[in-house]
Amino acid sequence: MKDLGPVEALDNKMVRVLDGVHLRAHPGEVTALLGPNGAGKTTTLACAQGLLKPNGGTVRLLGQDPHQAGAGLRSRVGVMLQEGGLPQAVRPVPLLRHVAGMYAQPRNVDELVARLGINAFANTPIRRLSGGQKQRVALAAALVGNPEVLFLDEPSAGLDPQSRSVVFELIQELRSEGLGIILTTHLMDDAQRLADYVFIIDAGRTVLHGTVPELTAATGPGTGTDRLLTFEARPGVPFGTVAGLEVTETVPGRYSLAGPLTPAHLQALAAAWAAHSVMPSAIHMAPRSLEDVFLDISGKELR
Amino acid sequence: MSAPAPLARRVLLQGRYETLAMLRNGEQLLIAIILPLMALVGLVVTPLLDTFTASRIDLAAPGVLALCTVSTALTGQGIATGFDRRYGVLRFLSTTPLGQSGLILGKIIAVLSVMTIQVAVVGGAALLLGWQPAAGGLLAALVQLVLGAAAFTSLGLLIAGTVRPEATLAITNLLWVLLAAAGGILFPVASWPDVYEPVAHLLPSTALGDALRSALIEAQFNVLASVILLAWTVLASLAAIRWFKWS
Incomplete structure (x- = not known):
């Protein structure tokens, strides 16, 4: 489904962040990018999402070059950014309705809001939400377009144990619906609980990959x-x-x-x-x- | 399989969304509506514009409309974009079907929508104060306002996309004050010292102020000012395309 050749990329300060990341993900599977902070996980995702054009290598997302692709491809891909990417002055539900308007057949916003427990803070501006609450709104925003591929950058960051299990259950359910899910984490526990396949990334390179049992055995x-x-x-x-x-x-x-x-x-x-x-x-x-x-x-x- | 909403719908939705965001922001309303109204009244009740040929209100109204353009296109839009960039909103929305071009089109719609409201409010207040715009110049004034919006939106995006949002806030507010005071918007540069005047004519603010005064006082289309505004639009847009950072 998605193949990052030996991808290389430079950051804003022209530092080489990626230097040979190989990655492949499939529908109906959770693929985890595991590595310490600064390993290049977010940069890898940015290349895969088409937000960043790598200096070398090939990137294919659903068979297309994500950097060149148009609205058709973007409507099939949901993205949850590490920093959330949410406007601060807006309330969660109007924001989700706005994002839903960008798609021909979005998910039902009310159902999504209920499922992720966003009702409890539906009338609070996003800037006043806790980290875990913001995270849930960002996940809802990534899902509202009914994507086939879902990118989650550090989905469990800032989550309390309860929201964590809500989010994890949803991820597992989405996988069984056939979504291809690519997530990054620096938490072993996340990868061990969620991932079908793990790519370990360190210093901009894929150092090891396999299923969790393969890697640990x-x-x-x-x-x-x-x-x-x-x-x-x-x-x-x-x-x-x-x-x-x-x-x-x-x-x-x-x-x-x-x-x-x-x-x-x-x-x-x-x-x-x-x-x-x-x-x-x-x-x-x-x-x-x-x-x-x-x-x-x-x-x-x-x- | 998921599909995007049609392009026009996405862009209009984003335009409405950004318009409402601007109108709901207290500081933006202050700089977009309240301060221009105060400037209008101030220029009518004081003798600041009495050295020129036209009446106070006829000189003040075009200048204040030009100031409104700077408020919305440069300061308001620039600050909003700067903070959206900080919080990753630009990155997120560019991964949705809206995309980068849709985002920019939405911003242009928002700037033009807010300016429509400004023209109605400030123009209405000016009419109440006795403004008699030259009817033959209304169309020219409309064209000049759009050219001004293009120039200052490009400049606002350039600033918002290259420096930190706090710096965008400071720079665009400071520019608003400087351009209002000495940028040829409210006061024609003919009244400034001879060394400053040739330079001031090259400013987009002077060009817009002069263009609107030509249109609304003399019913004339100021070609030179239009060329200067277009040149600023092209330069700032090229620079923004080259240097704008989405994150």
Whole structure:
């Protein structure tokens, strides 16, 4: 449905933001762009939406070049911008009716307003709404044209837990209706809960992509494993291998051990701590998460 | 499959929306209606315009109509666009079927709609104060108002699209005051010192003020002033196309 070749783009200050993003998204799927702040997620979306013309590479949205495309293509695509993109002095419902007027067959505004709980603040000017309320209005504005493709830039930013579950449920429902949804997030949890397919972006490049199970199972130290043990201790201790598994210091003072872990590994690890006179300040063991994958490949924390 | 509403409907909707936004904004009403009315009354009750040949009100009314154009096209529209750009409204609307060209057409409709209201209110007040416009120049005046709107809208968009909204606010308000006081709008530049006069004739504000005075006092179409207004429109539009940042 949409293919970003090795896309390159410069920002307003002519800094190279994207340098080889590959991305493809399909109808009926949620595709997540995951990466730390400043990785180039929003710039990637701007290229895909046609708001920005990349310096190189190819972008196709529903088979067309979004930068050249006209109202016909734009009516099939809904966009929720990170900053919301909402006029501040207007009230939510008149704004949504105005946006709905741009389409031949918009969604029913009243239903959308009820579904997203916008009724509760329908008569408050947008500038006085909370971040989560603004976010819901922006989502409604992206949906009002009944799009086939939906771009959501950081959809869960500023949402309280309750609006978050309302928004997530709606995203899942839209996916089952066959919409192609492309969202960005720097929250692992969002990607793990929502995404069918994840592109991990770092420093303007796609560094890894796959389904969530593929990414958490098949990469990093100890390929094919499903458990990860991390612990924190003083930096720079040469633990080497423990019962056949290598201890990696991912960031100074944080060590990880990935593999088909058994009680024997824990025993050997405790022996290694004793040998180096180390008492870890924190120990954590869990199935590998996207966060671990990201840490493995970039050496950076996501947040 | 989703489809866009027809182009004319999208543009008219956006025009109505932006017109209402301008009319609902208190500061914009102040600069679009109240201050021009005060200027009109002030010029009629004081002897400021007595050095010229025509009567006070006949000289004041065309100038105040020119000032109204600057209020709406440059200051009002510029500030609104600047803040819409800050909040991402321009980006969002350009992803809808409205698009970038629809947005700009909507702004032009809004400027012309607000100016229609201004002409009715300020022109009506001037008639009550005894204004006798030259009937033969009304059509010429209408053309000149549209040319003035084009020049100042392009300038307003250029400023709003290149600097921060706070700077747009400051610059367009300051320009309004400077142009009103010394930009050939209310007071013909013939009354200014000789060194300033040739420069002042090149200003879009002088061109618009002179053009409206030629039309409404002498029933003449001021060709030179029209050319100057067109030149400003072309230059500012080209600069805006080149440098306008949507976000």
